[in-house]
Amino acid sequence: MIPNTLDTPGGPLSRPAPDWWREAVVYQVYVPSFADADGDGIGDLRGITDRLDHLAGLGVDALWLTPFYPSPWTDAGYDVSDYRGVDPRHGTLDDFRHLVRRAHGLGLKVIVDVVPNHCSDQHPWFAEALASPPGSAARDRFIFREGRGPDGSLPPADWKSKFGGGAWTRVPDGQWYMHIFSAEQPDLNWENSDVLADFEGILRFWLDLGADGFRVDVAHGLRKDLVEPLRDTGGRDSASLNSPTEGEDHPFWDRDEVHEIYRAWRKIIDSYAPARITVAEAGVSAARLPLYTRPDELHQAFNFFHLRCPWDAEEFRKVIDTSLSGARAVGTLPTWVLSNHDVVRHRTRYSLPQGIDYRAWLSGGGTDPAPDDALGHRRARAAALLTLALPGSAYLYQGEELGLPEVFDLPDDALRDPMWERTGRTTRGRDGCRIPLPWTRSGSSHGFGPGGSWLPQPDGWGEYAVDAQTGRPDSFLELYRTALSVRTRFRGDESFAWLPARDGELAFRKGRFECRINLSETPLPLPDGAVLLASDSLEGNMLAPDTAVWTAVTGG
Ligand code: NOJ
Numbered sequence: 215m216i217p218n219t220l221d222t223p224g225g226p227l228s229r230p231a232p233d234w235w236r237e238a239v240v241y242q243v244y245v246p247s248f249a250d251a252d253g254d255g256i257g258d259l260r261g262i263t264d265r266l267d268h269l270a271g272l273g274v275d276a277l278w279l280t281p282f283y284p285s286p287w288t289d290a291g292y293d294v295s296d297y298r299g300v301d302p303r304h305g306t307l308d309d310f311r312h313l314v315r316r317a318h319g320l321g322l323k324v325i326v327d328v329v330p331n332h333c334s335d336q337h338p339w340f341a342e343a344l345a346s347p348p349g350s351a352a353r354d355r356f357i358f359r360e361g362r363g364p365d366g367s368l369p370p371a372d373w374k375s376k377f378g379g380g381a382w383t384r385v386p387d388g389q390w391y392m393h394i395f396s397a398e399q400p401d402l403n404w405e406n407s408d409v410l411a412d413f414e415g416i417l418r419f420w421l422d423l424g425a426d427g428f429r430v431d432v433a434h435g436l437r438k439d440l441v442e443p444l445r446d447t448g449g450r451d452s453a454s455l456n457s458p459t460e461g462e463d464h465p466f467w468d469r470d471e472v473h474e475i476y477r478a479w480r481k482i483i484d485s486y487a488p489a490r491i492t493v494a495e496a497g498v499s500a501a502r503l504p505l506y507t508r509p510d511e512l513h514q515a516f517n518f519f520h521l522r523c524p525w526d527a528e529e530f531r532k533v534i535d536t537s538l539s540g541a542r543a544v545g546t547l548p549t550w551v552l553s554n555h556d557v558v559r560h561r562t563r564y565s566l567p568q569g570i571d572y573r574a575w576l577s578g579g580g581t582d583p584a585p586d587d588a589l590g591h592r593r594a595r596a597a598a599l600l601t602l603a604l605p606g607s608a609y610l611y612q613g614e615e616l617g618l619p620e621v622f623d624l625p626d627d628a629l630r631d632p633m634w635e636r637t638g639r640t641t642r643g644r645d646g647c648r649i650p651l652p653w654t655r656s657g658s659s660h661g662f663g664p665g666g667s668w669l670p671q672p673d674g675w676g677e678y679a680v681d682a683q684t685g686r687p688d689s690f691l692e693l694y695r696t697a698l699s700v701r702t703r704f705r706g707d708e709s710f711a712w713l714p715a716r717d718g719e720l721a722f723r724k725g726r727f728e729c730r731i732n733l734s735e736t737p738l739p740l741p742d743g744a745v746l747l748a749s750d751s752l753e754g755n756m757l758a759p760d761t762a763v764w765t766a767v768t769g770g
Pocket of ligand 1: 289431555
């Protein structure tokens with residue numbers, strides 16, 4: 215854990231390193247599903263504060279809180295109607311202050327989400343825009359255009375929403391507005407000076423309240439090519455979440471102009487001490503990702519290449535090399551991510567055949583093919599040791615430390631993701647990775663809270679609970695706890711070198727320890743070295759398939 219302040223009750227702490235984030239482990243708290251103190255079935259800030267000991271005990275350095283701002287909840291909080299408040303379902307600003315104080319007291323940093331690409335259609339600006347005529351200043355904060363065709367009844371361009379359907383919605387006076395996501399999430403116009411100024415104020419607001427940084431939602435989408443006539447994309451916009459095609463000059467993804475925004479933000483961030491950070495959610499090509507983390511822009515960017523990498527030694531090696539060289543070229547280190555609230559949980563992904571389309575599999579009911587859970591279990595444990603050994607910062611998604619699988623059999627009427635309705639109930643969205651956490655084997659919603667839970671917890675959920683895993687040496691939770699404590703002992707040396715490896719094996723040295731992972735189907739004899747930790751048993755001195763081991767370099 216990293217000290218946050220210089221003077222803490224109980225004695226002075228060492229000065230926080232200005233670059234504490236380079237090798238930090240950040241735990242993603244998906245606020246609606248972490249812990250619910252008030253019993254309304256939806257997670258809240260007080261619930262998180264009550265459970266901070268779990269995070270401190272796990273050994274993470276920081277938590278990232280997903281949006282908890284006032285929101286009509288079309289997209290579970292990623293549709294913000296007031297950027298400077300707390301939604302009553304999640305608590306109050308005082309609850310936020312208290313959470314930050316308590317987290318800092320435990321040596322934990324607190325990163326909040328900023329959602330700058332779009333707001334909610336219930337935001338006062340959008341209400342004002344709708345009440346104002348075409349061409350007005352109020353409309354200019356959004357992207358309003360006339361439609362095509364003789365009566366303007368066709369959308370201004372063929373752009374598609376990432377949640378299905380078109381990216382334009384018509385208003386009663388005949389104009390259309392743009393939304394990359396749902397119609398209730400109108401895109402803001404980042405060429406408008408009100409928008410720029412307001413977000414600078416929003417950043418300062420949360421920094422002044424003690425936030426240690428921001429996760430930037432859809433960081434690659436803010437600037438659009440709005441030169442008339444708008445260019446069609448030919449449908450190349452929404453094949454999957456955040457995956458623009460490399461190298462294309464796309465009208466709304468990954469445009470060069472977006473970097474001006476982050477240069478301005480960085481100046482604000484750097485005016486605060488101790489050091490605050492920013493991390494980009496930017497689904498861009500590996501060649502373009504480092505541009506977001508140049509020294510005068512954002513600090514980090516999520517590494518979705520690692521998340522998407524097939525279970526294959528050569529593929530991982532390529533991703534690791536590309537990530538390290540890209541990050542180093544701009545003087546930083548990569549992040550490593552296996553799961554988040556938008557993707558099928560990795561335990562389940564690893565239990566399915568390579569190359570499968572996970573969302574299609576989910577939409578088909580999650581039974582064809584049936585997941586091989588024992589395989590997913592082994593691989594998820596090995597992947598944790600791989601991820602936590604690599605140089606850079608690791609982002610853990612809540613529940614991965616419990617080995618939670620995707621819940622793929624939620625009843626239709628329980629689904630809340632807008633993707634479900636916007637695709638005419640054909641694409642099951644992201645609810646299955648957002649099921650409220652189990653804290654206790656039994657009791658009301660397995661300790662999530664005194665009420666129910668906004669998404670149903672399936673039978674057997676209690677077996678994954680924190681109390682069911684605590685003290686059980688073979689549990690996921692104890693693996694993560696030990697891995698994080700070993701990682702902390704070895705932190706500080708960023709050096710990385712590949713070691714000679716056998717077929718299907720990854721082997722590397724990171725600072726003073728070595729990591730080996732067997733991705734082949736054959737057991738491999740264990741090399742020399744004192745074992746620090748293994749993801750599974752090393753019976754007969756062999757590294758079994760889908761197993762990882764950390765060993766100390768002699769003298770390390
Ligand atoms: C990315 C977020 O992670 C996702 O949950 C959200 O739906 C979209 N951005 C829109 O804000």
